Amino acid sequence: MYAEFDLTIPADLPEAIRALGAAGKRVVPLSGGTNVLVDVRSQRIAPDCILDLNRLGELRGIAVDSGRVTLGARTTVGDLMASGELARHAPALVQAATVFAGQMVRNAATVAGNIACGSPAADLVPPLLSLDAEVTLSSVRGSRTLALADYYLGYKSDRREADELITAISWPVPGANSFGSFYKLARRKGDAITVTAVAVSIGIAGSRCDRARIALGSVAPVPMRARRAEAMLEGAELTPDRIAAAAKAAMEECSPIDDVRATGEYRRHMVGVLTARLISAAVQAQK
Template identity: 50%
Template sequence: MLPPFDLSQPQSLADALQALAGKGDTRPLAGATNLVPDLRGKRETCRDFVSLDGVNELRYIKRDGDRVTLGARTTMADILDDSGIRTDAPALYAAAEIFAGRMVRTAATIGGNVCCGSPSADTVPALLTVDAEVTLSSVSGQRTVALDEFYIDYKKSVLRSDELLTSVSWNVPPQNSANLFYKLARRKGDAITVTGVAVMIAAEDGVCTRARIALGSVAPTVFRASAAEDLLAGKALDEAIIEQAARAAADQCAPIDDIRASADYRLQTAFSLTRRLLTQAWKQVS
């Protein structure tokens, strides 16, 4: 049994934003695949929700030139059903493929995965490697924030209680690029990530023109390994520099021990998986 709560069911974005406005402890509810277990497990204390189930205007995948925009209520299944995401954001596609199980993918939304703020949210490392931005809307207007600046701390973000994350967008990766994601967990799918790594490497004339590395489950938030990225940009990559970058990425981790893995194991795998993905990515583009 879930604890009793109130649920409003707006049928438009305007009504949803109105329902969130001016109330301190009202929260949006989309696929509810995290929220329902959190309510049942008494981890969620909010008792007043605004359902986005009827807000169909937030469920879309749009392309405008090189810009791809996902409405926040786009589901993991929608991402996999779309013919273009596999090339427009290969790491995101890979993350969606092993996201929970088939039934959860029908319901779970991209906006929900980003907003739950979990360090193990699998779409977030992938989105960070394509420099994704999120649009936050409220009755008083909207603002666009780089996803890289969205999280403040463990499950904390810059999203205000009257705001709704309404879309996620990014530019498609450059022609000669590789965008990879690897989820280390006890099994593929239906398991919480022990260490998640996403990379994006673009190259021109044998030189790395853009490097993005994002790590999940190894710090209070998903984060970009910026020092490692800086080491790679503008260079022709080889084994030594990749190893150095992977080391820098691991140095930026602040993992914890939990039931899934020790902090030490997470550090080691953050290093080895970053090295592995950078090696694979460089091989693809050079």
């Protein structure tokens, strides 16, 4: 049984933002609904009003302009899979999209929704972290931009105010010497929650790494960057020993839990395995 709530269907973004800031009401934005409706039905959340964003075409789309890639908040996982520009500029994100839930969910679920749900296992967040993505938040007060790496405060907790709406996600176009990749470890190939996820973005200049991003999912209260491991790679030659040391550092930085899908010890071990595998693949791709 669904809880009782009002339904507001704005015709444009300004109307949506005004409705989101309605005084005295808990207003929950909805686009794909693949998380929100489940939470409403289970009474994990009890909104006074659902704000249906599905008429806001301006919030859906993929653009590459002035050296940046920008996704509208309502861009679906299916849209990511179909984009040739993202295949060039964000292959790790497309890889994450292809293993995201099942086809019907991919057709509805949105990028902003995956970010906003706050799950440690959110599949799109590690590749976005590896791309240095930023999130644009809009309200009646105006817009502000936060680095996705600074967006989360803790489990299911973030910096978005109640009257703010995620309207865009963007990142710089990676350099020509960059390699990005993502791997999701799960107990089956489809409709599976992540056991461990690793995304890397590696830039190689000559024989040295000039940029390293290693992002991890489902191994901490929020998706995270393995910053100590990144620092070990930047400016260094990507030798097998250096890669192994960075993978070990990534293992030590995460804090996975035991649950029904895997033990924390197994998750930590697989962070090391997958980090080393993806960085080694980057080295081979640049040869």
